[in-house]
Amino acid sequence: MDDQNLYEILEIDSSATSIEIKKAYRKLALKYHPDKVAEEDREESEIQFKKISFAYEILIDETKRSNYDTYGNTDSPFEQFYGGTTNEFGSNDFYDFFRGETQPRNKTEDAHIKIEITLEELYLGKVIRTTSTRNKICLTCKGSGLKSLSVESKKCGICNGEGFTRKIRRVAPGLVAQDYVDCTTCNGTGKIYRTKDRCKICKGLRVVEETKILEFEIPKGSASEGVIRKKGESDEYPGKITGDIILEYKCKPHKTFLRRGDDLIVDFKIFLVDALTGFENTIEHLDGRGIKIHSKKVIRPGDYIKISGEGMPKLNKSWFKEKTGDLYLKVDIEFPKDNWYIEKGDLEKLRNLIPATRTEEKIHEANVELYTDFSIVKEVPELEEPQQPRQEQPQCSQQ
Ligand SMILES: [Zn+2]
Ligand SMILES: [Zn+2]
Incomplete structure (x- = not known):
């Protein structure tokens, strides 16, 4: 050694x-x-x-x-x-x-279903119904594929009686793996029978087709994407564990509501006058309910109105008080257009009504420049790094 x-x-x-x-x-x-x-x-x-x-x-x-x-x-x-x-x-x-990661030989293949659902459906909970057509073991011959168990057979020449064949699969350049594939000639039995000895119902295939409705329940408040597995609902095959049907769902983006964890955020437009004087306004929630907001406060740009307990329902109900997420109304204040007043005097009236105190800064009168020709923009241009001045490299000189 x-x-x-x-x-x-x-x-x-x-x-x-x-x-x-x-x-x-x-x-x-x-x-x-x-x-x-x-x-x-x-x-x-x-x-x-x-x-x-x-x-x-x-x-x-x-x-x-x-x-x-x-x-x-x-x-x-x-x-x-x-x-x-x-x-x-x-x-x-x-x-x-x-x-490796492929399915074991003794299990039938899993079936996958991918769907998109809406935020409303996640809010209310949703049952997905799907028609599933799969192979089921033939009850008449109990999966043997034969009329009776005493019929004569001969060895399948394709798989040499093993019931499966080997297939080389390239998994990476220069790397191959070998898969077992059920022999289709003998339907995995390793034996060949005469046509008249085969089961009349499944015609010797050992399985028959079955169609049924499957239900996948996505409870209200579920995560925005997830997987629901129905064990043993894929194809049946004699001598094999039945694979699963796996439903993968994903929530589509909503046109007004944004989900963040259990909280919901929605845009909320109010007029400037509402922001100053208070208002009553109604929005429609994901389940179609109207949520009425009665404000007596001053709302400022960038504010959110938080309504406790009106976010997504909690998925896991527990014995203590069930906490739900919150609803946030992201305020967008709509200002009046230019020259909104009817009479010039209105401006003066408003000025006297709304308090405005400005601390006067001391600026040297002689240095004041007047600007009336300005424009109003919504954004400042993207940052562009100013060019660096060229560095003067001192010449290295060896003396
Ligand atoms: Zn065979
Ligand atoms: Zn049969």
């Missing part, structure tokens, strides 16, 4: 993350897998393959790895591993490992 440590075997740093460990193992396992090398290199690569598999097994397990890091040894010695009686990492495990 050479004294290469486990990190060196996997060609990684001792600070490698579990993802890096997995990647390193995948790379090396592909390089050394006995099925992947020439006959004459098989023995050597088998040893290498067992080494990297052993290193991977220890380092991917947090407890084993920390033991190894601390004490420099492992629970299961190399010898035991090489003996092949324990921890044998067979070729099936190899293929299973390389299936």
Whole structure:
């Protein structure tokens, strides 16, 4: 036994993350897998393959790895591993490992539904109904696909009786993985039957189609996007766990309301005179209710009117007082147009009504310049950095 440590075997740093460990193992396992090398290199690569598999097994397990890091040894010695009686990492495990993030072979594929919903629907709660057509195990033949269980068969020549075929899949340049695909010739049974021996209902397919209505409930106050999983509602297949139907929803932007957590913000236009004298105004909430605001206060530009408890409903009701979000009306004060007054005297009257005290600053009379020709703009132009003056570089001269 050479004294290469486990990190060196996997060609990684001792600070490698579990993802890096997995990647390193995948790379090396592909390089050394006995099925992947020439006959004459098989023995050597088998040893290498067992080494990297052993290193991977220890380092991917947090407890084993920390033991190894601390004490420099492992629970299961190399010898035991090489003996092949324990921890044998067979070729099936190899293929299973390389299936990686894809679905396990013993489960049917998950089905995905993506929908958009409105903020109103999130406010009130929504039940999404969808028609689902899926395969269900044929009840007549209990999934065998046969008229009776005693009929004769012969081995399927396409999959060699295994019921599945292997398919090479490129996962990255120079990196391939192998997938198991159900054999379509024998419908995964590995056997071929005569047409007259097949189940009359499913025609030997082992499954029949079923259409039903599925309901996904999005409770009021739910997050703006989310996932609802209906377990076991995807296609059924004999001998397999049924996959799930997964609904992904996302809320569309609303034309007036903006959601921020459980709070809602909505634009609210009032006239200048309302801002000064008070007002009564009604807005429509997301559920169609009218919310009447009676103000006796002075409202200033940039103000929000906060209405407590009128935001989004809380999703999780608890035994203590249910707190909901708040509603914020973002005030936009509409000023009158130029020359709004009827008589010039009106300006004077208004001046006397609204208090305006200005602290006089002392400015030297002789320096005052008069400006009447100005324009009113809504924005200041984007910042443009003024050009830097050219730096005079002192000439380096060596004397
Ligand atoms: Zn077959
Ligand atoms: Zn059938």
